[in-house]
Every structure is written in structure tokens, then in C-alpha cells.
Amino acid sequence: MFMVPVADGVIEIIAGKARSKTGPIKLSDKLESLGLESLDVLELAFAIEEKFNIEIPFNANNPFEFTTVGELVKAVEGLIAQKTAPA
């Protein structure tokens, strides 16, 4: 089975939500500079959970703890690794 690299998948999702991107999204981009509003972040988290079948522990009452795209990708990779490998 071929897995889309996590970074590509996350960036593709972010690109669909970002309101103010000036060029291709890079790992060093800050999430807030991409014009993601509160409901966008909710939908972003949902889309990532669906794509990678993971649960992101995130409560909207706490600030989103990922500053850059790269940090988010790293967190998603970590959550995927935590899952039991499929048989």
C-alpha cells in the first residue's frame, strides 16, 4: 500500500482552507499567517483526522498549540506512529 507522505497530505488540506496564501505552502509557514480563522482550524483538524484516521487532542478553549505547518505535520506523524500498525 502506498501512503501519501504526511507533509503533502497536511499541506493539501491546509491549502484548501487558507484564505491568505501568496504561493505554495511551506513547512516553515506560520498557521496564523495563512488566514485560518477559528472555524477553519476546527475543519482543518477534522479533515486531518479523517485523512489519517487519528484523533487530535485539541480543545478550542485552549490556544492551538502548533505555530507552523511543520510543527503540525510533526504532530500528525507522531499520532500516526502511536496507532497500532495494521495487521
Add this chain to the structure above:
Amino acid sequence: MNRVVITGLGAVSPIGQTAASYWNALAAGRSGFGPPTIFPTGRLVTKVVAEVRDFVAGDHFDVRQIGFLDRVSQFGVVAARGAIAQSGLSFKEGLGERTAAIIGSGIGGQTTQDDNFRRFYGEGATRVHPLIIPRTMPSAPASQISMFFGIKGPTYAISTACASATHSIGQAFHLVRTGTVTCALAGGCEAQLTQGTMKAWEAMRILAPDTCRPFSADRKGMVLGEGAAILVLEALPHAAARGADILGEIVGFGMSADAGDLTAPDPDGMVRAMNAALADAALAPDAIDYVNAHGTGTTANDATETTALHKTFGDHARRLAVSSTKSMVGHALGAAGALEAVAVIMAIRNGVIPPTMNYLGPDPACDLDYVPNEARRRPIGAALSNSFAFGGLNAVIAMRRFTA
């Protein structure tokens, strides 16, 4: 224009299934949070709700009636029955035609819909209950209250999410004030606690995992509740002529819409609704002693509402007592504003301000007097009750101690 007084209160809440027991629990600072008993939580992260525990439909209705009544209508009818009993009114001799019933609900008969759709979609049931539609419709509680008590005047539901009940009370206030009707039953009911609803709220990531601590440091969100509250509104001349016990007076109603974000609160919309209620009541801001806040316990609402209170009241904001009774009954959505209006009327009548429970300490963004953790004796001349709904729909009512 008639003055509009309150002559009856009814409530079904997680901390008391009559208006009197609900108020006593509020004044004692008792919270109604715990694990749900009416649905399983195995597939949920959130294990805490404010449920109306041990509500037994058979204590209030016969078997045939129960077939027509979703839990939301059961709550509504029981609350209305309590309010009417306290008022001493009978709607038999023509008064029914001069009485309105404006009953809010954000969701309607969620339990009926959930149970039957689950059976049909998930379990392959070949048939479903024949009364799902009239049990589920958001106007079912309004219709049921009309039928149970003979209310034949303007009767409808208002559905504005978390502001439904406050909009309903405000509309009823207008109908009585202008003389369109003599009396009105007004309030709201909600019974949306199901697995599916909980999952949907979890997806918004604003539910607290532990408890509701409005305006507090380290607050983690809202706790979903349920219940109903109904008020009897009456034109003052009618109430005075029959020597009714007048519990309080509604003096103003303000509404606004944010026309902004779907879920994020906006201080300016809140300010416009509060200012509209004060103007409608011809009350100066410094006449207000107490504000029963929307106070959901989310980071965003409580900070934004605090900002709005500063903007509306200026220096007087620091002298206000502000509390959120959602710290005890959770957020009952379309019933919330009615439960809170009952709390305000009882607070005015008793000279006791219900507390904001579960308060741990100040948050820099919430710097007012929230009456933390203990009820306070303080005479209240006038008060506001705030409701600010998803979708940017705001409603505020102003109430006052009755003096002839």
C-alpha cells in the same frame, strides 16, 4: 401600553424539577453535573452533562399522553403546569383566547428523531413510530402547551439556538405590552442529550471535560444541559384586578444580530442588544444591579461578554453583580434563557444573587464581580438576562422589582 408583570414561574432543571426547588438549589450553589444516565458514553470523550435525572414521565402524564410527547414537550408541559398553578389563572372562560404561548426550542424532539433514525438507518428496522413527525417538530412543545391548557391566542415556537427562550419571552412581553393579548405563557424547553448530539458538540471542541466554570481562570468550555422553564406574563391591570401575587416586572427587551462569524461571539452585537433592552426599559445603565450573564464557560464567550459589559456599563460595570447560573445547570440551549429569567425573577424577589460556581480565580480577560462560589444577599432593583446564540443572534431582557 400595559405594564407587564410575572405571576407564575415553572421549571424543570437538572437541580430541581419545580421552580421552587430549582431556585433553592441555585441559591445553595448546587451543581447538577455528572455522567449521563439516558444514553451510553462508550463512544464519547465527554462523560459529563447536566441531565434532568430521575424525571419520570409517568409521574406527570398517563400512558396515552406519553405517546404524543417527546421528552422536550414533557419538560415544557410540566414547567407550564407549575407556572399556571402558581399564577392561579384558568384559561377556560374566554381568557384562553386572549392568551399567547410563545415557547422556544433550539432543537425540538431530538430523542424521538435519534431513536427512530438509528433503528431505521443503523438497525435495518422496517417500520418506525407513526408520531415521529409531530413529536419532533420544534413547535411541538408550543402546541402541546396550547392543547393541555386551552391557550387559543397567538401560539408559536421561536428557534434561535441558545437565545430561543429569551427571544420568546421578549416577543410575549411585546404582545402583552401592546394589548394584543392579556396573558402569555413564555419560555423555552430543550432535551437534546443523545449520543449523536454529544458527538456533534464534541466535534466543535468546546465541551469541558470536567465541569463548567464561567469567567474563571482555567475554564475549559461548556457543559450541555436540558430542561424547561415557563413564565406567566400578565397585563398589570388584569393581575391587579384579581389580586394576583406579582413576582416581578418585565420592562425591556433588546435584540441584535452580529452579521459576522457563525460561532465566534462579537462584543458589539452584545452591546447593541443590551443597550436596546435598557432603552426599551427607559433604564439608565446605573439602575442595573445584577446581570445574569450568558456565561457559557468557553474562553471566547466569557471574555467577549466581559468586554461587552464594560462597553455597555462603563464605570458602573465594576459595581454590577454578574453571575452565570450555567455553572450549576449547564447550557440548556433553547431553554437556557427561560431558566435564567426564572433565576432573575427569584433573585429580585428574594434579594439574593445566585453565584457563579466552580470559580477557581480571576482570568485577566474577565475582571468583573462574578459572585464567585457563594450566593450573595443584595437588594436588586433591576437586572438584565443575556442570551447570545450561535449565528450571532442576541437577545436581552430587562426585569425590575415590582412596585405599584
